[in-house]
Amino acid sequence: MAVEFRSGLDDAWYDVLITNDGCDRLRVKFVGFADDHDEVYEVNELSSFNDIDEFSRRFRPLSVQVQDTECSQVVKGMLVCASHSIRHGDRRFYDAVVKKVVHEEHQFVKGEEECSCSLILFWRHGPKAGSLTAQSLDTICRVQPRTNKMHPLLNSFLKTAREKIETTLSNISAIPRDIAYDTKTCMSNYRHKLSVSLSINQDKRTSRRALSLISSLKDGIGNPSQGVGHDTDVEEVPYIMAIENLEKGLSPLKIVEFIHQQLSISCQAFVSPSLSSEWYTRGTILLDSRKNVDKLSDFLESTDHIIISASGRPWVMTEKRRAHERLRGSIVNSMLISQKLLERRTSTCNELKVASSGTEEYMRAKLLQDLFCEYSNQQRRLHQKLLVEEGKIWQLFNAASKTKPR
Known part of the structure; x- marks a missing residue:
């Protein structure tokens, strides 16, 4: 296959x-x-x-070649896999988003319909990443979900x-x-x-x-229980999902309402306090089943859109896993305190929206999202390095304590 x-x-x-x-x-x-x-x-x-x-x-x-008769199915915001000529005889395929379709009257050659339209593509990968080019229909394939x-x-x-x-x-x-x-x-x-x-x-x-x-x-260095439950679902087991790069002032209630409006699923949310030096905050979403966490995960990871705040700050999902009962209780208790504190604040950052692929809003959010991911990965590596260095110190002193005379 x-x-x-x-x-x-x-x-x-x-x-x-x-x-x-x-x-x-x-x-x-x-x-x-x-x-x-x-x-x-x-x-x-x-x-x-x-x-x-x-x-x-x-x-x-496998992506599917778009036929000339399927021209009308290519629309703004559609994700495609398009060919790009690196040099003569060397064509490679990269992902792109249809920015605009310039329709032209189709020609018929020997009874076969030939599309004459031009597609304005925004390249997501490859040497043209971040730029716009005009392509013909015969250079694109439809990406399969x-x-x-x-x-x-x-x-x-x-x-x-x-x-x-x-x-x-x-x-x-x-x-x-x-x-x-x-x-x-x-x-x-x-x-x-x-x-x-x-x-x-x-x-x-x-x-x-x-x-x-x-x-x-x-x-x-990660969660030893990460793989547990990936192959078989256990109903009514709580899951947590971590979201980074949230707008400061966003209330947990707004997150819950937004998710219910978009997906018709219930959840609990907790927004963590942030340092004064941080320009964003982070939150945790608690869901009651694997089915709901998969549904929310698919929504947040979709390449068709990005969740953003009113100012354009994109959400970044960084973790999803099963929650131990003790951890769940800790989160819920923290919610009761933090929700009251956050909802007392006056804020204009509570609105959330969906930025659709192919729009200028989406392109800007995608660049901001990638930038945050790069920063987050660098920060994670520093944390792991710190943990490894701490382990060396513990091993050094543990070894020394064993050699001391009793």
């Missing part, structure tokens, strides 16, 4: 086949390329939950990687299990360099070079 895979080298999408290559290895074979262009990924190289999430997002169903049913070999590979991370983290005694947290950050389209092992010759083609290896075990 062929799927699309987005290369970490050039951000281009390729048709690939997935095969097993040993117990803990996955081979990605590029359709139309020789075997020496295959990429081989090892479970141990996905060293954090963030790596696992980002790696899975690089796969999706992702489904929960992943490729079985990919699903098995990710499950093994998740289990190994959980086993490793459970042995880190310096991190209490009840307060460990998932490092699944910036789940939109922020480019995160994957740690990979590639069995390719780097001098074959510039479009198939090796990816840089920058992930390490330190990136794997």
Whole structure:
């Protein structure tokens, strides 16, 4: 079964086949390329939950070529996969959003309808990222929505990687299990360099070079229970979802009302106090079932829109996981206090809205969202480095105490 895979080298999408290559290895074979262009990924190289999430997002169903007779189905705001000529004979496919359709009368050649319209595209990836170009209909494909049913070999590979991370983290005694947290950050389209092992010759083609290896075990500090419940749903189990980059002054009540209005699901919300030096705040959403958390997650992660405040500040979802009962009680108790304090404030930042893909509002929010993701990832790495350095100090003094005479 062929799927699309987005290369970490050039951000281009390729048709690939997935095969097993040993117990803990996955081979990605590029359709139309020789075997020496295959990429081989090892479970141990996905060293954090963030790596696992980002790696899975690089796969999706095959995009479908738009036919001339389907011209009317291409509308403003539509996500497409469009070809771009790097050089003569070298075309690569990148994601873009239809900004405008310039309609022209279609021609008929030998009884076949040919579209003469021009499409103004806003490129999301590749060498033209962030710019507008005019394209013809025959250069675009319709992106197919992702489904929960992943490729079985990919699903098995990710499950093994998740289990190994959980086993490793459970042995880190310096991190209490009840307060460990998932490092699944910036789940939109922020480019995160994957740690990979590639069995390719780097001098074959510039479009198939090796990816840089920058992930390490330190990136794997996360929630040991992250993978629990991913394969089977347990009803009435509370879940929490962390949202960053909220507008200061946003009330929990407004979050609850907005989510209910958009999705018709009930939830609880808590907005955390922020430091005076911070220009944003963060919140936690509590949901009562996996079904509702998946529904909200799909809504927040959709590439068709971005949730923004009245001033244009975009939401960034950074975590979702099952909540322990003790943690749930702590959040609810904090809600009762913080909601009263926040609702006493006079604020003009309470309105939330949906910015649709293809609009100027969306483009600005996407750039701001990516910028925040970059900042958040840098901050996360600093936190992990601090934790590792603290662990070294604890080990040093623990070793010294054992050598002291009693």
